[in-house]
Amino acid sequence: MFIKQLYTNCLSEAAYFIASGGEAAVIDPVRDIDDYLTLAKEQQVTIKYIFETHFHADFVSGHLDLAAATGATIVYGPNAETGFPVYLAKDGEQFKIGELTLQVLHTPGHTLESCCYLLLDENGQPHSLFTGDTLFVGDVGRPDLFSGNLGKEELAGLLFDSLNTKIKTLPDHVIVYPAHGPGSACGKNLGPDTHSTIGDEKRTNYALLATEKDAFIAAVTTDLTAPPSYFPVNAKINKEGYNALQAVMEKSLQPLSVAVFKEKMQREVLILDTRNASEFAEGFVPGSINIGLEGRFAEWAGSLLPFNEEIILVTTPGQEEETVVRLARVGFDNVTGYLEGGYAAWLAAGESRDLIISVEPDELAMDIPHDPNLVVVDVRKPAEYADGHVKDAINLNLSDMTDPGNLADFDDNQNLYVHCAGGYRSIIACSMLKREGIHNLRNVTGGFAKIKEEKGIEIVQEKEVLN
Incomplete structure (x- = not known):
């Protein structure tokens, strides 16, 4: 028996490769399939089945390309x-995979x-359960997608029945292999393990501890944030x-000279710069949006970028292919080239x-008492803001910045100091x-993590939200 979890960090997504007796199955593959083909070659097995746990909303599955490459059946x-x-x-x-069995x-x-x-082992005994988005570590899949x-x-009522009749009845030793880990928006608050x-x-798990359906429904449907717009x-x-x-x-990996790049800029085109946030801040092509590869790139690209608009790239040389692949994972097929060099x-x-x-928090502290036009713009999520924020700061969630109406209230005479938790999201916000x-x-370096340590800045909480 061979089981391997293949985890894609920027999507918090787990695919699985299972092999036995010369045969293999892949569960919930991502769109770039080379890792599965490499594993099949290393294990000297033929991929027989591609199992999908459901229609994923947070990434584009690799089922079609993998089936075309292997002849495997999509289930x-x-x-x-x-x-x-x-x-x-x-x-x-x-379904048989060598000496193993997968039961639906x-x-x-x-x-x-x-x-x-x-998954039933060679002796027909329950070994592990690949739960997709039905059950996570410490959470369950949200029922509003x-x-x-x-x-x-x-849907929450159906989920209660599924958990109680199909999952809680399994032996305690059965390993739980979910489709997502911490950070995924497919649940409310996933645990730290995969x-x-x-x-x-x-x-x-709070959801499995609930014994009454009404209480369970209330627990899993309360405090759900809006799902990312690309779902x-x-x-x-x-x-x-x-x-x-x-x-x-x-189509996407077309090198563009500076002259051709400029010609494309004259059209309705979006310039996406995927360099590190601090490097981008030091200088960029005017009009570019920065989403750095070092963060939750695919999720923010899907949430903030239009799917119907041509995209041209500025990347660190050598990262063009990685950028295109990671965009394709969330459905972007509209890249038409990158700035050569x-x-x-x-x-x-x-x-x-x-x-x-960019300014340090101590400069913000010095400016607050003396600048009547100073406005602190906090682009963190509302829950983060409620847990502690600069007094009088405006909360403009980064996810909401795609709506121009949310930016219309800023006046030309205002001096905006933009921050997030650590600096990644605030540079995206500044570029937008x-x-x-x-x-x-101005971007506040280090975000709220450093701001709250500055003695000259008053921090308040939204207690009515937290209670």
Whole structure:
């Protein structure tokens, strides 16, 4: 028996490779499939099945490309309707992988077609459960993500039944392998680990501790933040199909001279700069949006960038392919090239540049009492803001900055000091503000983590929100 978890950090996503007796199965693959093909070669196995736990909303699955490369059968559970050939498994149906068996457990709740896959070992005994988004470590899948015509309360009721009849009845030793880990927006508050056991979850997971359906429904539907805006786009792509990644790469990885890059800038095009936030702040092509590869790149790209607009790239030389792949993971097939030689080529050509002024928190502390036009803009999530923020700061969640109406209230005479928790999101925010023509701003280095340590800055909480 061979089981490997393949974890994609910037998506908090876990795929699985299972092999036995010359055969293999892949569960919930991401769009770039080379790792699965490499594993198959190393293990000297043939990929027989590709199992999908549900229609993923937070990334584009690699099921179509992997099936085309291997001839493997794509398997979904009951109720799945797709725009491409799949095998629809029945609840309880079993699939052989060498000496192992995968049994389908239909577990609607997160979505209607959601399934878990129970792995039975060579002796037919339960070994592990691949839970998709039905059960996480310390949490369960949110029931409000675009599944049929059911409301979140109805789906939560189905999830309660699935957990109690299909999952809590399994032996305590069974390993839990979920599709996501900490940071994923597919649950409310996932635990720090990427695997667990049924016993541990029954003892510690708030959702499995609930014994009454009404209490469970209230627990899993309360305090749900709005899902990222790209979720319905990705769910639709996974359901209907998509272009082969190789074709996307060939279209996207086109080197553009400075002259051609400038020509494209004259059209309705978005410039995405994926360099490190601090490097971007020191200088960039005017009008660029920065989303650095060092952070939760794919999630922020999906949340902030338009899917119907042409994108051209500025990257650190050598990171062009990585950038295109990570964009494709969340459904972006609209990249048409990158600046050859990167930002250095732009400077060498004598072209104009923009920059973001960064200040330390002590400078902010000195400016607050003396500048009546100073406005602190906190781009963290509302819950982060409520837990502690600079007195009188405006909370403008980065996710909400795609709506120009949210930027319309800033006056030309205001001096904006922008911060997030540590500095990654605030540079994104500054680049978006500048793209909208708002240039009288400064980025506060180190974000709230450093601001709260500055004695000259008053910090307050929103206690009515926290209670």
